[in-house]
Amino acid sequence: MQDALRELTSVAAEAAAASMWPLSEEELLTFIDRVHTAQQMLHAAMLHAVREVEGRAIPAKHQATSPQVWLRGRLRIGIGSALRMLAQARLLDTVPELDAAVTAGRINAEQLDSIVKAVGDLPSDLEPDVRNKATTTLMSWTSHLDPIELRKAGKRIQMHVAPDLDDAAEEERLRRAERAAYEQRFLTLSPIGDGRVRVRGILDARAAATVTAAIDPLCRPGTAPPIADRGGPNAERADATGIDGGEDLRTPGQRRADALVDVSRLLLAGGLLPDNGGDRPQLVITASYDVLRQRLGGGTTDTGEPVSAAAVRQMACDARILPLVFGGDSQILDAGRSRRLVTGPLRRALNARDRGCTFPGCDRPAGWCDAHHIVPWTDGGTTDLTNVALLCEHHHRAVHDVNGWQVRIGADGHPEFMPPAWIDPEQVPRRNPYHRRT
Numbered sequence: 070m071q072d073a074l075r076e077l078t079s080v081a082a083e084a085a086a087a088s089m090w091p092l093s094e095e096e097l098l099t100f101i102d103r104v105h106t107a108q109q110m111l112h113a114a115m116l117h118a119v120r121e122v123e124g125r126a127i128p129a130k131h132q133a134t135s136p137q138v139w140l141r142g143r144l145r146i147g148i149g150s151a152l153r154m155l156a157q158a159r160l161l162d163t164v165p166e167l168d169a170a171v172t173a174g175r176i177n178a179e180q181l182d183s184i185v186k187a188v189g190d191l192p193s194d195l196e197p198d199v200r201n202k203a204t205t206t207l208m209s210w211t212s213h214l215d216p217i218e219l220r221k222a223g224k225r226i227q228m229h230v231a232p233d234l235d236d237a238a239e240e241e242r243l244r245r246a247e248r249a250a251y252e253q254r255f256l257t258l259s260p261i262g263d264g265r266v267r268v269r270g271i272l273d274a275r276a277a278a279t280v281t282a283a284i285d286p287l288c289r290p291g292t293a294p295p296i297a298d299r300g301g302p303n304a305e306r307a308d309a310t311g312i313d314g315g316e317d318l319r320t321p322g323q324r325r326a327d328a329l330v331d332v333s334r335l336l337l338a339g340g341l342l343p344d345n346g347g348d349r350p351q352l353v354i355t356a357s358y359d360v361l362r363q364r365l366g367g368g369t370t371d372t373g374e375p376v377s378a379a380a381v382r383q384m385a386c387d388a389r390i391l392p393l394v395f396g397g398d399s400q401i402l403d404a405g406r407s408r409r410l411v412t413g414p415l416r417r418a419l420n421a422r423d424r425g426c427t428f429p430g431c432d433r434p435a436g437w438c439d440a441h442h443i444v445p446w447t448d449g450g451t452t453d454l455t456n457v458a459l460l461c462e463h464h465h466r467a468v469h470d471v472n473g474w475q476v477r478i479g480a481d482g483h484p485e486f487m488p489p490a491w492i493d494p495e496q497v498p499r500r501n502p503y504h505r506r507t
C-alpha cells in the first residue's frame with residue numbers, strides 16, 4: 070500500500086507537469102476524462118480515510134474540538150469543505166451501493182454532495198428502507214443529472230415520501246429566506262475609472278419584480294434603435310439598422326441598462342419625485358463656460374464624476390438638465406437663461422409639431438425626449454421652433470457626436486437629418502415618418 074501511494078504521487082506529479090500542447094485533440098479529451106475519473110476515485114479514497122479517522126476518534130486525541138475543526142487544520146481547507154467531506158464519508162459508510170459507485174468514479178464529488186443534502190433533508194423518523202430507496206433512486210440518476218438537477222430531484226422525492234413535511238416547513242423556510250433577502254438589500258454606484266460606474270446590489274424577489282415590471286417594457290428589442298460608437302465592430306450596421314427601425318443590435322444587458330436610465334429620466338421629466346432640499350430633482354452638471362463654447366475640457370456631474378465636453382454640451386442642451394456654469398462670461402449665460410428653457414407654451418408647441426423623437430425610424434414619444442437646440446444656445450442659437458427638435462436620449466447623443474448626423478429644419482418647418490458621409494456619401498436628408506399624422 071505504501072508503495073502504491075508513492076507511485077500514485079509520482080504519476081500525479083508527471084501528469085501535472087505534462088505539456089498539453091503536443092497532445093492531439095483526442096488525446097487532450099482523454100486526458101480530461103481520465104484525470105477527472107482519477108480525481109473522483111481519490112475523493113472516495115479520501116472519504117474512506119476521513120471516516121476511519123473519525124471512527125478512531127483521532128481528532129479528539131489531537132485535542133480538536135470537533136472532526137471538522139481537525140480536518141480544517143490538517144488540510145488547511147474551509148470549515149464548509151470539511152463538513153461536506155464528513156457528511157459524505159458518513160453516508161458512504163451507511164449505503165454500500167453508493168460507496169461502490171463513488172469508488173468506481175461513477176458519481177462525482179458534487180453529485181455526491183447533492184445526494185447527501187437530499188438525504189439529509191428527509192425526515193429523521195423515516196423508515197430506513199424508504200431512506201435507502203431514496204438514496205439508490207438518486208444514485209441511478211447520476212449518469213445524466215448534474216448536481217443542481219439532482220438537488221431538484223431530491224426535493225421531488227422528499228415531497229413524495231414525506232408530503233406532510235411540508236407546507237408549514239416550506240412556508241417557514243420561504244419567509245426566513247425572504248427576511249434574509251430583504252435585510253441584505255443594497256445598491257451601490259461606484260466609479261471604477263475610465264468613465265465607468267459599477268452598479269451592484271441585491272433586491273428581494275418582490276422588489277426585483279417591481280423594478281423588472283418598470284424596465285421590462287423598455288427592454289424590448291427595438292424600443293430604441295441604437296447608435297453605435299464610431300469604430301465599433303458593428304458601427305456601420307448599427308447606424309444603418311437604427312434608422313430603418315430594423316434589428317436592434319444591443320445586447321440584453323445593454324437594453325436593461327438603457328431601460329433603467331430611461332425610467333429615471335421619465336421620472337425626472339414627469340415631476341413626480343419628491344423635492345430634494347427644496348429643489349425639483351434634476352441632473353446637475355458643472356462646467357466652465359469655455360467648455361460649452363470651445364468643446365474642450367470637460368465638466369463634472371453632481372456626484373463628482375468627470376464627463377467629456379461633448380457630453381456637457383448635450384446635457385446643457387435641454388432645460389431639464391441644469392448646467393451650473395462657472396467662470397468665463399457668466400453674465401451672458403444668466404441673461405440668456407430664460408431664453409434657453411424650452412418650457413411652457415414653447416414645449417407644448419414643440420410636442421405638437423414633432424410628437425416624439427424626430428430621428429428617422431425612432432418611435433419614442435414626446436415625453437421621453439429632450440428639446441435639442443440645433444444651433445447651441447451657447448453659440449447664440451435661439452430658443453424657438455426654428456431651432457429646436459425633439460430627440461430621445463439615444464439620438465440626442467447621436468446628433469451631438471461631431472462625426473455624426475446633422476439636423477436642420479426643412480423648408481416645411483419639420484426637422485430632417487443628414488447622415489454622415491460614411492453612411493450615405495450623398496448625404497440625402499431623411500425624416501422620421503413614425504409620428505406623422507395620417
Ligand SMILES: [Zn+2]
Pocket residue numbers: 382383386387440441442465469
Ligand atoms: Zn442637443
Ligand SMILES: [Zn+2]
Pocket residue numbers: 426427428431432433460461462463464465
Ligand atoms: Zn430617438
